[in-house]
Structure formats: structure tokens, C-alpha cells
Amino acid sequence: MKPSPFTYHDPHSLDEALALLNQYGEEARIIAGGQSLVAMMNLRLAQPDHLIDINNIPVLNGIECQDRLLQIGALTSHQDILQSELVRQSCPILTNAAAHIGHYAIRQRGTIGGSLSHADPAAEWPMIAILLDGEMEIAQLSGEKRTLGARDFIQSIYTTDLAPEEILTKISFPCLEENEGWAFKPFARRRGDYFIVAVAACLTLDQSGRIKRLRLCLGGMEATAIRLDEIEQGSIAHLPDENWIREVAKAACNEGNPVDDHNADVEYRRELVEILVTDALQDAFKGTQRG
Template sequence: MKPPPFDYHAPRDLGEALAVLAEVGAHGKVLAGGQSLIPLMNMRLASPEQLVDINHVAGLDTITAEAGGVRVGALARHAAVERSPVAARAQPLLRTALRLVAHPVIRNRGTVVGSLVHADPSAELPAVLTLLGGTVRLARHGGTERDVPADRFFTGPLESALEPGELAVSAYFPGLGPRTGTAFREVARRHGDYAVAGAAALVTLDEDLRIAEARVAFVSAGPVPVLLDLTEVCEHRPAASADWPAVERAVRERLDPDADIHATAEYRRHLSGVLAARALRVAAAVAAGDPAGEELDG
């Protein structure tokens, strides 16, 4: 299939890109990796009149350590972030999640920021940004920038807070504090498919290595990534004696996922509970300094 007709723009610097976006407004779409946009256009599910290709804009492919985290530029490919020692040191959950994204050929072209802007609730990276409380930086012509937190950035399925004329120039992923670990667990029908259900978990331990904080962001559980604070379910318990069945029950009670052709709502709810408990257990082991923590499988 072929996309509908469109006008093509290839700006060479950020200022030019923002000027073009200001001119085309709601009629324009940004092309970065194109791994979601191009298929949608080919299937005529998206029909932008103006396509703004930012791949020639210098300085947007950076991966930079910042105080307390890592900032990923709009043209940083999945594969580059997955392999980046800077990103791995600042936020190891990024590498864990990116290894679950589609296939290597997709990760070689797709971009981290593009995945966030696409705002698919079945994708891994929106859940990671939500779990960590990260932000997306949006810029527009005239020098105006704003940082939108994850809990306000994702507004619905394939919908974000990005406004006409704006460009998502970077995303910020906060790092981890002391005695904090993360993990990601998901189930897909085939490797590389979108997950039927998934859970990104974060656990912080106190000085006695008891659970002081536990939260999980879920994939494929709602119109946007769903974040649950499960601290009270396992608070003040060592991970080895945490009540993981209680965690599963709490998740099933609080989640209200939709049914689709891949899973019933009840199956997705059950699976989310199992994955949340497994991910929390692994995250707690990592937080405790267990080098084999990531080998745990619940």
C-alpha cells in the first residue's frame, strides 16, 4: 500500500525545523525513526498533509548524563540507547526495557522519544517514563520550551500532550537512589510482538533492607500507562518474606484492562498481577545488591 500525498520538508537545523512546524501546524507530522508513522500512513490510518523529516537536524541524537538521570535526544535510536554505557549507568531500566522492544532492525531505526510521542499504551517506554516520573521536553518556534511530566504527557491511546507546532526534542529519565532496583517483565504471543501484559517495577529498601517503596507501571492495562503504588502491600518486609500473593491480589483488584482479540480482560488482569509480583521480586533483589537478581523468574 502507498501513503496519501503529502508535502515533504527536510530542515537542516532545529530553528528551521521549529519554523516549519509552526507554519504547518496541525497539518504536519514529524518523521524521526518512522517505525510507527510510516506503516500508519501506508495503511491510510494517518494522512498528514505535511511531513517534517528531522533526521538531518544536528544535535538531536545525544545521550547525556544529567544530575540525577539521563537525557535522551529526539534522534537517539533505540539501539544506541540500549548500548549506551551512559544510559546504563544513569538508568539501567532503559536497557532492560529496550531489549524487549520489537526486533533489532526496528531498534536500529526507531527512536526513544518517537516511541514516547506515539504514546502506545502497549509499548514499553511509556511505562518506563511513567514509573520513573520522567519528563518530555517540548519546543516551539520562538524559543519556548516546556517539560511535561509523564503523568500529564500521555493523554490517551496514541495521544499525548504534544501540541501543533511543537517538537519533542528530548526525554529525561531520572536515575535511581540508594538501595533501589528496577525490573521489567512481560508476556507476548511472539518475541517482538506488543505485550499482552507487562510490568515495570521499582523497589527501594530501607537501611535494614526492608521494602520502603514499591511501585509498578503496567503495559497494555489501560488507555495510558497505569501506575500503581503497592508500597503498603509489602512495606517493611524483607523481599525474601514479602507476601507476593497479596501483591497479585492487589493488582487484580485495582486494574481494569480492556479485552481484545489477544486476551480477555480477566486473563490480562491475572497476568498483570503475576508479572507485577515477579518484577517486584527481581527489583527487590537488585536493590539488595544481589548480582543474580535479574536471573530470578518468580
């Protein structure tokens, strides 16, 4: 469990990092927190010749909120997100999701950009990004930036749209609306584990108490988290009553194309979805009643 040989680079600016990436291309990997990459290197599942450490590029780190858009630097650690008052006020589902990531030591080192670039289908950030239609800001050597919605960025298991020469620099989430109810319900055998199945939901109601917008996302049912667009659309103007919750849960559990493994068979994943969707929608509804 020792990595194969590699050259370590320690750029102090984004330009320097991009130049290195351009130079080494697919032979290089970026290391931020290293919580997945180092394990893969130790198992020799990843054998990069060049490791480009972005920890000394301060511009990549930090949380701010402008025009109801929460912007998080890619190098921001899970723990910093968990502890951020700004995040808690503007997008509390992120705070809740961060609390489910690994354990304290992992959260201290692991970063949101690293998690999204790694695109583990059982990880919290890719799922939350898909739920909230987060926008990825990507830097290129030319000095150009491009932005991409989460659903386009995350393509499959461990696969993103990121080119070998690019760096994910920032993730933006629209702030939750006032009185928007939300819930994140992961199911894992042990505290801190990657989830087996997870459900995330955001719900807003109009003044008459009918559904204005539902966002509903399943994790663990496909190679990426999936949004249930049809159910979301079909729920608009519905009364958010127990009946509706039951119907949505029943419909949601037929979504996706999950696999059997020793943690869960297909049927069990669907059973969990039904339970977790029910739970999530009940919580989200309660959230809408807070104001």
C-alpha cells in the same frame, strides 16, 4: 499500501523545524524513525500533507548524564539506548526495556521521542517513562521550552499533550539509586511484539531492610500505563517478604479497566498481572540485595 501524496521537508535546525510546524499545523507530521508513522501512512490511516523529517537536526540526538539525571535526545534510536554504557550504568531498566523493542532493524530506526509522541499503550518507552516519572522537554516556536512529567504528557491511547506546533526534544530520567532493584516483565506471544500485559517495578530498601520506595507500573490494562500509587504508598516500611509480594500481586491484578480482545480477555490480563507482578517484585528484591 502506498501513502497519499505529501510534501517532504528536511529542516537542518530545530528553529527551522518549528517554523515549518507553525506554518502547517495539523497538516504536518514529524517523522523521526517512522516505524509507526510510515505503516500508518501506508495504510492511509494517517494522511499528512506535510512530512517534516527531523533526522538532520543533530542537537536532538544523544545521551548524557548530569546530576544523576539521564538525558536522552528525542531522536536517539532504541538501539543506541540499548548499547549505551551510560544508560546501563545509570538506569539499567532502560537497557532492558530497549532490548524488548521490536527487532534489530526496528530498533536501529525507531526513536525514543517518536515512541513517546506516538503513545502506543503497548509500547515500552511510554510505560517506562511513567514508571520513572520521566520529564519531557518540549520546544516551541517562541524559543520557549516547557517540561512536563510523563503522566501529564501521555494522556490516552495515541494521545499526548503535545500541541501540533511543538516538538518533543529531550527526555530525562532520574538515575536509579545504588542498590535499587528493578524489573521489566512484558508478556507477548512472540519475541519483539508489542506486549499484551507488562509490569515494571523499582524497589529500594532502607538500612533495616524495609521498603523505602516502591514504584510499580502496569501496561496493557488501560489506555495508558498506570502507576499503582496506593500500593506504592502502602508498601513503605513493609518488609519485602513473600507474603508482601503475594498481597501486592493480588491487589495489583484488580487495578485498571482492561478490555477483551482476541489476545486476552479481562480475566487473563488480570491473571497475567498477578504472575508478572510476583515475578517483577521477586527480581526487584534480588536487585536490592546485590550490593
